[in-house]
Amino acid sequence: MSLRSHTRDAQLLMPTDALPRLREALSYAYHNTKLTRDKFDAVGVLPQNIRDSPDLAMVPATTRAEYRREFPAGVLAGGATLHDPMVVRSRSSGTAYERLLSADYSYTLAERRLGALAANPPLLRVLADPETRRSVRYAAPNCSDVECALPQTTIRDRILPNGMLVLPAAHDLYATSTQMLRQAWNEIVDWRPDYLSCDPTRLAHLLRYLDHDDPQDIPGRALVMTYNFAPAFATAYLRRRLPTGMTVANSVTMSECGWVAVSCPHGTLHLNTAELWMELVDADLAPVAVGEVGELVVTSLGEPLSPRVRYLTGDLYQLLDGCPCGHRHPAVRFEGRWRNAPVCSDGSRMSMRELDDLIGAPEHLVSYRFHQHAPDRAELRYMSSTGNVSEWEHSMRDRLRARLGKVCQIVIDVTAFLPAERSGKFVTCTTAVS
Amino acid sequence: MSTSNIATTVRSDLPILRVHETGTRALIYLDSAATTLTPEPVVAQIVAYYRDVSASVHRGKHMLSDIASTHFEQVRSDMASELGANTRDIAFVPNTTVGLNTVACGLRLSADDLVIVPIDVHHSNLLPWRHRARVEYIRLNSRATVDLDHYAQLLRRHPRIVSVSHCSNVTGRYAPVAEMARMAHDAGAIFVVDAAQSVPHGRIRLAETEADFAAFSAHKMLGPTGIGVLFGRLGELSPLARGGGTVDWVDLDGERLRDSPHHLEPGTPHVAGVYGLGATLDYLRKLGWQEIARHDAELAGELYRQIAQRPHMVSLGGTDAVDRAAIASVRLPPGVDVDEVARLLSDSYAVMCRSGKLCAQPLVEALGDRRPVLRISAYVYTTTEEIRTAFQAIDEVLPMVGASMAAR
Numbered sequence: 001m002s003l004r005s006h007t008r009d010a011q012l013l014m015p016t017d018a019l020p021r022l023r024e025a026l027s028y029a030y031h032n033t034k035l036t037r038d039k040f041d042a043v044g045v046l047p048q049n050i051r052d053s054p055d056l057a058m059v060p061a062t063t064r065a066e067y068r069r070e071f072p073a074g075v076l077a078g079g080a081t082l083h084d085p086m087v088v089r090s091r092s093s094g095t096a097y098e099r100l101l102s103a104d105y106s107y108t109l110a111e112r113r114l115g116a117l118a119a120n121p122p123l124l125r126v127l128a129d130p131e132t133r134r135s136v137r138y139a140a141p142n143c144s145d146v147e148c149a150l151p152q153t154t155i156r157d158r159i160l161p162n163g164m165l166v167l168p169a170a171h172d173l174y175a176t177s178t179q180m181l182r183q184a185w186n187e188i189v190d191w192r193p194d195y196l197s198c199d200p201t202r203l204a205h206l207l208r209y210l211d212h213d214d215p216q217d218i219p220g221r222a223l224v225m226t227y228n229f230a231p232a233f234a235t236a237y238l239r240r241r242l243p244t245g246m247t248v249a250n251s252v253t254m255s256e257c258g259w260v261a262v263s264c265p266h267g268t269l270h271l272n273t274a275e276l277w278m279e280l281v282d283a284d285l286a287p288v289a290v291g292e293v294g295e296l297v298v299t300s301l302g303e304p305l306s307p308r309v310r311y312l313t314g315d316l317y318q319l320l321d322g323c324p325c326g327h328r329h330p331a332v333r334f335e336g337r338w339r340n341a342p343v344c345s346d347g348s349r350m351s352m353r354e355l356d357d358l359i360g361a362p363e364h365l366v367s368y369r370f371h372q373h374a375p376d377r378a379e380l381r382y383m384s385s386t387g388n389v390s391e392w393e394h395s396m397r398d399r400l401r402a403r404l405g406k407v408c409q410i411v412i413d414v415t416a417f418l419p420a421e422r423s424g425k426f427v428t429c430t431t432a433v434s
Numbered sequence: 435m436s437t438s439n440i441a442t443t444v445r446s447d448l449p450i451l452r453v454h455e456t457g458t459r460a461l462i463y464l465d466s467a468a469t470t471l472t473p474e475p476v477v478a479q480i481v482a483y484y485r486d487v488s489a490s491v492h493r494g495k496h497m498l499s500d501i502a503s504t505h506f507e508q509v510r511s512d513m514a515s516e517l518g519a520n521t522r523d524i525a526f527v528p529n530t531t532v533g534l535n536t537v538a539c540g541l542r543l544s545a546d547d548l549v550i551v552p553i554d555v556h557h558s559n560l561l562p563w564r565h566r567a568r569v570e571y572i573r574l575n576s577r578a579t580v581d582l583d584h585y586a587q588l589l590r591r592h593p594r595i596v597s598v599s600h601c602s603n604v605t606g607r608y609a610p611v612a613e614m615a616r617m618a619h620d621a622g623a624i625f626v627v628d629a630a631q632s633v634p635h636g637r638i639r640l641a642e643t644e645a646d647f648a649a650f651s652a653h654k655m656l657g658p659t660g661i662g663v664l665f666g667r668l669g670e671l672s673p674l675a676r677g678g679g680t681v682d683w684v685d686l687d688g689e690r691l692r693d694s695p696h697h698l699e700p701g702t703p704h705v706a707g708v709y710g711l712g713a714t715l716d717y718l719r720k721l722g723w724q725e726i727a728r729h730d731a732e733l734a735g736e737l738y739r740q741i742a743q744r745p746h747m748v749s750l751g752g753t754d755a756v757d758r759a760a761i762a763s764v765r766l767p768p769g770v771d772v773d774e775v776a777r778l779l780s781d782s783y784a785v786m787c788r789s790g791k792l793c794a795q796p797l798v799e800a801l802g803d804r805r806p807v808l809r810i811s812a813y814v815y816t817t818t819e820e821i822r823t824a825f826q827a828i829d830e831v832l833p834m835v836g837a838s839m840a841a842r
Contacts (some may be wrong), residue, residue, distance in 0.1 A: 113802060172511070175520040177693075265500075377720065381515060416641065417520035419511030422504045 006191040012053055012287065013271065013278045013319075013330045019053065021301045022277050026050055026059070029307035032077035032272040035062065035070040036309050056277075059416025061285060061297060061310040067256070068100050069348040075306050076103065086097070087305065090255035091142070094423055102256040105305050108275075110256045115274030116251065116259035119327045123249045123262070126222040132194040135220075138167045138184065139199040139227040140424025155187055165191045169315070171424045173202055173416050174383070176366070181209045188219065195222040201367070201426050204234040207241050208366065222247040229336050229352055231428050236361035252334055254313060257298050261317075261332065268320065270329035275301055278330070279310070280319050290321045293335050293351060314338050316351050342431040358399050364389050369418045372431040378404065378409040381418060436674050440721055440729045444656075444815040447473035453814065459784040462820045465630060467603050467761045467811035468788055469653045472710075479713035480658055483706045490702045492679060502705055509712035510695075516715060517665055518641035525664040525695035526708055530630040531558035532674075533649025533664035534597070536698060537626055538562035540671025541595070543781045548593040550623075552580045552609065553800055554602045557793045559628040563597060571796075578605045578751030578801060580614065589621040596623045600632035600643070604809070605751030605801075606734065606761030608632065615644040629665075630654055634813070635759045636727030640665050652707065656814070657714035661707030669694035677701055718814075725842040726814055733760035737810060740825040746832070746839045750801040760812040765791065767837040772806045775831055783827035787811070 016020075027047040028137070029036040032160040040046065050056055067075060072082055082089055092100040100109055117124040126132060137160075158166040167184045170176040184206055188196075196203070203223075210216055222248055225235070230250055242248060248254045257276060261269045271278045280294035281287055288294035296313045300306075316335035323331035335341075336352025344350055355370055359380075366383035373379070380396060393412040400410050420426040445451050448471050451461055463471055466470045483505075489498035491506045507521075514521045527533040539562070543549070547567040551560060553574055563569050570588055572582040580598070589596075596618040598609050609674035611627055620624040629640060629647040634655035640648045647666030647696055653659040673680055673691070676752040677700045683690040691697040718726065741747055741762060748765040751758075788809040798807055808828075812821060832839065 097497075097501070099497075172521045175514075175522040177522075373716070373720065413519055415515065417514060417518070419514055419521055422507040422511075 013280065014053060014273055015328065018273065018277060018301065022053075022056070022299065023047065023050060025277070025299060025301050025303065025307060026309065028077070028304075029309050033307060034074040035066065036307065038074075039066075039309070040426040056279070056299075056310070057285065059310050061312050062308065063312050064100055064314065065097070067102070067308070067311065071101050072103065072306075077305060077307065088356075092255040098423075100256060101218045103302070103306050104258065108300075108303055108305070111302075112275040113271060115276075116270075116272035116329075117264045118274060119264045119272075119325070119329050120249050120262050122247045122265055123222055123224070126195055126247055132221075133163045134191055134193045134255035135162075135164045135195045135197055136167055136188055136191055136193045137164050137197050137200055138169065138172075138188075139197075140420070140426075141169050141171055142423045144424075151311075155190070164197070164308035165193070167368050169202065169424065170258070171422065173205060173420045175419075176205070178209065181206055185210055185216070189216075191313075193220045195224065196220050197224045197226055199228040199425075200225040200230040200234040200238060201228060201428075204237040205367075207237065211241070217243055217245070220246065222249070224249055224251050226251045226253055228425050229334070229356075229428065231356050231368075232359070233365045237306070250334075252315070254315075256308065256311070257300070257313070260296070260298070260313075260315075261334070262321060264325040264327055266323055266325045268323040268325065268331045269317075269334055270323070271296075271317070271329055271330050271332055277301055280317055288319055290319050293318045296340055312430075316341065318351075318353075335357065336429065339434075340427060340430050342370070342378065342404065342429065343375060343433045344403060345375065345407055350403055352427075355429050358403065359396065361371075362389075362392060364392070367418055367426075368428060370429045372404075372433055375405075375433055376407045377409050379413065381413050381415045383416065383418060384414050435452065440725055440814055441817045442479055443721065444473060445696060447475060447613075448815055449474070462783075464568050464785060464787040464810045464812060464816070464820075464824055464826050466813035466816070467654070467809065469659065470634070470813050471815060472658065473656055473717060475717055476658065476713045478654060479557045480706045480710040481502050483709040487705075490704055493702075498684075505712065506703075506705060506708050509708050509715070512712060513663060516638055516719065517663075518639045519645060519665055523641075523665055523668060524752075525648065525668055525698040526703055526711075527662045527664045527698070528660055528704065529651045529653070529662040530556075530628060530649045533662055534559055534628060535562045536664055536671060537649070537666070538566055538673045539622065539674045540698070543567040543594065547595070548577075548591055549595040549597060550585075550588045550591075550593045551597050552585075552599070554578065554580075554604065554607070554609075554797045555597065555599050556603055556628060556630070557795070559597055559599060559626075560796070563595065567594070574800075576752075577607065577726045578602070579607045580609050582610070582613070582617075585614065585764070586617065586817070589617060589623065592621065595626060597626040597628070598798050599628045599630075600637060600648075601629075601635065601759050601761075602751070602794070602797070603631050603761065604763045604792050604797050604807075605623045605750050606631075606759040606811075608637070608757050608759070611643045611645065615646075619644070626666075631759060631761065636723045638723050646700045652711045652714055655714060656717060658707045658710035661704045661711050663711075664695075664698065668698055671698060673697050673700065675700040679703070681827045721814060730760050730812075731755070731815060733812040733816055733818065733821065734758050734762075736821045737762045737812065740821060744825070744829075746837065748802075750798070760816070761809065762811070763798070763807040763809040765805065765807055766832065768805075770832065770837045772808050774835055775808060776829070778831045778835070779824070779827055783824075783831075785824045785827050787824070 030047045045058045088106045252261040263269045277299035279297040296315045298311045302309045317332040320331040341349040364384045364386040369381040370380045489502045491503040543566040549563040549567045552572040573584040575581045615625040624646045627645040629648045629650040633650040649664045651662040680697045680700045681689045712805045734755040741749045742753040750763045772789040779785040790806045
């Protein structure tokens with residue numbers, strides 16, 4: 001699975017003192033959930049066989065599809081129901097075969113958030129401040145269980161119990177009506193949030209719309225860029241637009257795992273190993289080395305409701321060699337979804353982040369979408385503030401072909417519109433090649 | 435992909451061209467302006483929908499409905515990207531005719547409104563207007579395209595709508611739509627385009643024409659019948675029909691329409707058709723729009739070369755092939771029953787072409803002598819050799835039906 005070949009040096013992400021919690025979690029999952037028991041039994045492994053970190057390799061991984069099929073009876077711990085008032089039920093933003101229902105106790109989600117935020121004390125101070133009562137969420141409609149895409153919903157319909165206002169958002173980002181953009185901004189102003197939790201591409205689009213004729217300062221003490229991959233064109237725009245003094249961080253959250261990673265004040269992403277047992281693995285489920293890209297596999301620690309065991313997240317991360325902040329949570333770089341990574345002629349995959357690095361954030365670039373139709377055919381469509389930029393197109397074609405392979409024909413075209421996925425997420429890179 | 439490769443590629447996906455029951459002659463299909471042949475990947479996608487999914491879209495929460503909805507909306511996105519539009523601008527309609535009727539109805543015209551159309555429009559771009567407003571006709575010039583001077587004169591009468599054929603289904607001539615759209619907008623008129631014959635031939639970037647509305651059908655571009663696309667400022671249209679799927683909220687006092695484009699898609703849509711349309715788009719994109727246009731120009735060149743060599747045939751709109759799709763309509767010598775010729779070409783030579791007045795009776799009568807014409811229309815799977823073979827067949831048939839081969 002690694003995108004580039006590096007020297008193989010198995011890297012354990014977890015501190016040794018987490019091992020007792022892992023053993024306890026495996027035992028609990030085995031004795032309380034059908035899915036885990038069936039998977040262990042299928043390979044003749046018992047929880048007590050897992051004595052050390054490498055032994056975990058004996059445990060089969062759990063796929064999203066398996067989790068979906070077994071939910072809830074096969075994955076909730078014996079006796080638990082979805083009816084418990086402490087249970088938070090989540091619907092993932094995925095559609096069709098990517099969709100997923102999951103459940104967690106609200107307090108375990110809070111613990112995971114707290115564990116992740118240990119890597120970013122300034123952000124933690126804002127989010128944990130008793131004075132922080134109001135926030136806004138601006139993301140694809142499917143990223144919340146609130147029908148924010150329906151025009152008749154009122155602000156009252158979209159306020160969550162924790163004081164978070166879900167802003168109105170159209171399914172198709174760049175087809176959002178100006179009326180809806182204006183409504184979202186007015187609600188931000190009216191709600192006076194202490195912090196914002198936003199899909200960076202969506203927020204950048206909103207600010208561009210405002211900047212066109214009515215630039216305004218963004219309220220709030222912090223911005224958490226989350227829900228979606230953060231492309232350079234969006235983060236560059238936001239950096240220019242955000243007020244100085246605002247705390248800005250990236251976080252990766254999953255409906256089925258909560259807060260998986262958060263960036264430190266240096267901007268480096270750190271995996272939340274405080275509450276989750278993390279592995280970064282290649283296609284053979286072997287650990288990847290520093291510098292390599294692997295899929296994140298998660299085992300929940302201390303999860304009483306719906307324990308996950310070696311859950312394949314489908315998300316790719318590059319393992320970094322530490323971070324200047326010195327925090328003990330492993331430093332990584334989020335690379336995007338595995339299934340979206342185009343396949344190159346040398347058999348390797350180009351991650352969404354690698355593509356984004358190639359494209360960068362030139363001044364003219366408003367947004368882009370790359371799609372690989374076939375191994376030898378791809379297209380890059382981009383929205384531009386200055387019309388088509390031929391020189392940049394030539395240079396991009398050369399750089400993309402150098403990575404994807406000389407046989408790949410790449411159409412590059414400027415456009416006024418780029419479609420989002422039906423989930424409402426705008427994805428900068430997709431492939432039809434499996 | 436080179437132009438000759440296009441036909442080879444597409445033909446390999448068309449079993450109908452490989453096996454034909456009328457005898458030893460291979461099928462030569464030259465009625466593509468009516469409906470094109472459907473390649474296997476498109477058929478496979480339609481079958482896959484019925485075999486693997488079958489559920490309706492935007493209805494249930496169950497997985498099959500979600501899969502169908504995801505695919506359905508993905509096709510809309512892909513189509514929007516290809517047209518240079520956004521998804522709010524794209525509605526799925528049964529065909530071009532319904533698309534144009536949706537516009538004519540949705541703009542809430544009054545009997546006093548003036549609509550101007552060139553005389554070369556298809557009936558589907560004439561009757562929807564004529565039943566709702568006053569219609570005046572733009573004359574054609576000697577090349578059978580819009581007379582821009584006359585058009586400018588008519589614009590001074592403050593029409594509410596200008597509606598044109600991007601490409602004539604009779605002459606294959608393209609209208610200068612970008613220029614006409616600018617003139618219409620300067621005069622404060624809404625500009626509507628029947629793109630049924632232009633999009634299939636590579637003129638896909640409808641947004642660049644500055645049309646306010648345009649419609650086209652999948653079945654003229656290798657896709658299935660019963661599905662088409664309406665493009666434009668759909669939020670300004672009131673729905674042609676109302677019912678399930680078009681509303682967000684209904685109570686005993688009223689209803690609230692869904693956002694564009696869903697308010698124009700009543701009832702359970704032709705989901706399989708949209709699957710097929712998606713496969714069609716992917717298929718054509720793979721061939722390459724520029725390559726399709728180049729191949730079409732090559733076919734048009736051959737078509738009009740063959741006609742020019744036969745002085746007993748009169749081509750409607752002249753014999754030059756410049757800026758013209760591979761569509762030609764010819765008047766045969768007097769006394770010849772063109773329907774009989776079409777039947778003989780079909781049954782004896784396996785050459786399928788169209789006879790009649792081509793749903794453009796005012797044009798055929800204006801350019802011709804009131805008699806029906808024979809139309810030969812090619813597409814991506816057609817070869818220049820097939821065109822030559824078809825004309826040889828016509829050469830054999832005409833003397834048999836008593837035609838005089840003298841120049842006309």
